[in-house]
Amino acid sequence: MKLKLQINQVIKDAFFKAGIDEEPMSVTNATKSAFGDYQFNGAMALSKKLSKNPREIASQIIESLDLSGILCKAEIAGPGFINLWMNPLWIAEQCQIALGDERLDIGKTKTPNRVVVDYSGPNMAKQMHVGHLRSTIIGDTLASLLTFLGDEVIRQNHIGDWGTQFGMLIAYLEEIGEDGSVSLKDLEQFYKDAKGRFDVDPSFADKAREYVVKIQSGDSHCLELWQKFIDISLGHCEEIYEKLSVNLTREDVRAESFYNDELPKVVADLASNGTLKESNGAQCVFLEGDEIPVIVQKGDGGYLYATTDLAALRYRAKTLEAKRISYVVDARQAGHFKQVFRVAKESGFVGEDVHLEHVGFGTMMDKNGKPFKTRDGGTVKLIDLLDEAVVKAKETIKNKEDYSDSEINALAKIIGIGAVKYADLSINRESNYIFNWDKMLSFEGNTSLYMQYAYARIQSIFRKYDDEIKGEIIIGDDLEHRLALMLLRFEDVLTRAARDASPHQITSYLYELATLFMRFYEQNPILKSDVDEETKMSRLLLANLTAKTIKQGLALLGIEVVDKL
Numbered sequence: 001m002k003l004k005l006q007i008n009q010v011i012k013d014a015f016f017k018a019g020i021d022e023e024p025m026s027v028t029n030a031t032k033s034a035f036g037d038y039q040f041n042g043a044m045a046l047s048k049k050l051s052k053n054p055r056e057i058a059s060q061i062i063e064s065l066d067l068s069g070i071l072c073k074a075e076i077a078g079p080g081f082i083n084l085w086m087n088p089l090w091i092a093e094q095c096q097i098a099l100g101d102e103r104l105d106i107g108k109t110k111t112p113n114r115v116v117v118d119y120s121g122p123n124m125a126k127q128m129h130v131g132h133l134r135s136t137i138i139g140d141t142l143a144s145l146l147t148f149l150g151d152e153v154i155r156q157n158h159i160g161d162w163g164t165q166f167g168m169l170i171a172y173l174e175e176i177g178e179d180g181s182v183s184l185k186d187l188e189q190f191y192k193d194a195k196g197r198f199d200v201d202p203s204f205a206d207k208a209r210e211y212v213v214k215i216q217s218g219d220s221h222c223l224e225l226w227q228k229f230i231d232i233s234l235g236h237c238e239e240i241y242e243k244l245s246v247n248l249t250r251e252d253v254r255a256e257s258f259y260n261d262e263l264p265k266v267v268a269d270l271a272s273n274g275t276l277k278e279s280n281g282a283q284c285v286f287l288e289g290d291e292i293p294v295i296v297q298k299g300d301g302g303y304l305y306a307t308t309d310l311a312a313l314r315y316r317a318k319t320l321e322a323k324r325i326s327y328v329v330d331a332r333q334a335g336h337f338k339q340v341f342r343v344a345k346e347s348g349f350v351g352e353d354v355h356l357e358h359v360g361f362g363t364m365m366d367k368n369g370k371p372f373k374t375r376d377g378g379t380v381k382l383i384d385l386l387d388e389a390v391v392k393a394k395e396t397i398k399n400k401e402d403y404s405d406s407e408i409n410a411l412a413k414i415i416g417i418g419a420v421k422y423a424d425l426s427i428n429r430e431s432n433y434i435f436n437w438d439k440m441l442s443f444e445g446n447t448s449l450y451m452q453y454a455y456a457r458i459q460s461i462f463r464k465y466d467d468e469i470k471g472e473i474i475i476g477d478d479l480e481h482r483l484a485l486m487l488l489r490f491e492d493v494l495t496r497a498a499r500d501a502s503p504h505q506i507t508s509y510l511y512e513l514a515t516l517f518m519r520f521y522e523q524n525p526i527l528k529s530d531v532d533e534e535t536k537m538s539r540l541l542l543a544n545l546t547a548k549t550i551k552q553g554l555a556l557l558g559i560e561v562v563d564k565l
């Protein structure tokens with residue numbers, strides 16, 4: 001249910017009826033329940049245009065307003081605001097419809113886009129780090145959300161699998177032989193060992209350099225070694241995807257190397273466009289107003305990160321025919337994307353109608369506000385971090401007697417991984433993010449555990465009441481009214497979160513919803529003996545819709561619910 005759209009339509013109809021030939025601005029959520037459910041603030045803006053007093057315009061609108069359907073009451077407030085009350089009968093009816101629908105009456109867009117979501121993008125030469133964790137979690141949510149709302153999503157894992165360091169790595173892999181896969185387990189260490197060999201042994205270093213040239217010229221032995229290295233390395237990433245239940249597969253990998261053959265063409269096409277200038281031997285694009293040029297080819301003929309991204313942009317726009325391309329990448333790469341987007345558009349690699357966006361995110365910090373590192377200053381291995389989340393989750397729930405060991409293990413996984421994901425998704429993605437175990441594994445506050453707890457609490461009501469639920473939703477009091485209205489706002493929230501590529505709008509909503517439900521539940525007991533049958537049914541239905549909404553919301557964030565907690 002696109003709630004706002006419906007209310008805006010009522011206002012539009014009133015404008016038409018009142019003979020106001022203007023497009024009304026959108027209503028906003030009322031800031032207090034004393035101000036109704038929504039507010040229309042458009043009368044003030046019209047006052048100048050129509051040279052009329054805003055209160056006069058407001059009353060003219062109200063006179064033409066249909067108060068027999070969605071809305072039931074409208075009042076002028078202050079200098080010309082209109083406070084709007086929703087009709088409880090209508091709200092109840094809509095909740096009923098949502099309850100009877102698998103998708104909770106959430107529509108699919110009538111104008112689906114093909115969207116490329118570029119996320120995760122780990123570098124094969126190194127261990128995946130916390131930045132890639134954020135990209136993976138946020139990107140996966142964005143992809144699920146857009147898919148749910150009806151877009152056609154193509155996931156692209158732009159892994160870093162090319163560059164001079166691979167000469168050294170595969171020379172080392174060859175040297176340690178077949179068992180390479182074992183020591184490769186710790187990529188950080190593998191890299192250090194290879195580098196150690198490179199630094200002390202000139203013949204090894206020569207071989208490494210020779211291998212760089214050989215891979216680039218397509219030597220089959222070197223390419224085989226390289227492929228082996230990439231396979232093992234990608235396998236490590238897939239372990240992490242698996243633990244995170246992230247929907248990324250090998251099919252989604254379009255590695256940097258995939259674009260190799262395109263790179264000379266990118267440069268040649270830029271040259272024939274007349275966009276290219278030589279500067280200190282390098283081929284550059286100078287963008288108007290930008291001091292630093294985009295280098296697309298170095299003096300020695302080598303290509304750069306930007307060249308590959310230009311090739312990828314062209315592929316995504318022209319071959320995949322995407323209309324929106326979202327890059328879920330560290331905010332520190334904002335400058336890079338701003339530039340390549342501009343070059344891509346100005347050179348016609350990407351059509352004007354394609355929406356390019358950098359979905360940037362902040363750095364993960366430790367409790368003290370320092371970049372996230374292990375105690376000894378090393379990089380935190382993601383796999384360890386995720387395992388620790390599960391261990392910590394287990395501690396949180398270990399004193400639950402009515403669970404078997406295997407149930408506790410399964411539960412710990414859901415809670416631990418859910419906590420890591422939710423904590424990441426629940427802050428404005430552009431902010432730096434402080435990683436705090438205690439906070440993310442708390443039952444209090446805006447956490448996954450709080451949401452999972454609210455859900456389980458509702459399920460426990462249904463365990464106690466196992467009769468058939470018949471009857472309908474009747475909005476009895478203000479809290480019920482607010483809860484029902486909140487439930488109907490779900491689609492509006494999802495649509496905005498998708499538009500802004502901003503999952504924290506979903507978590508904020510879920511938190512508000514769960515908090516409201518808890519209050520509702522405390523004030524309006526459901527199964528007490530003095531509650532009459534009609535009210536009981538209505539409240540059970542509202543509770544059920546709340547649970548379904550929480551479950552759906554968390555599912556979009558890639559987080560599971562449990563029936564008992």
Ligand code: ARG
Nearest residue numbers: 118121122123158160309329
């Ligand atoms: N591998 C890159 C990094 O670790 C991220 C890739 C992002 N995607 C892209 N098309 N540039 O920084």
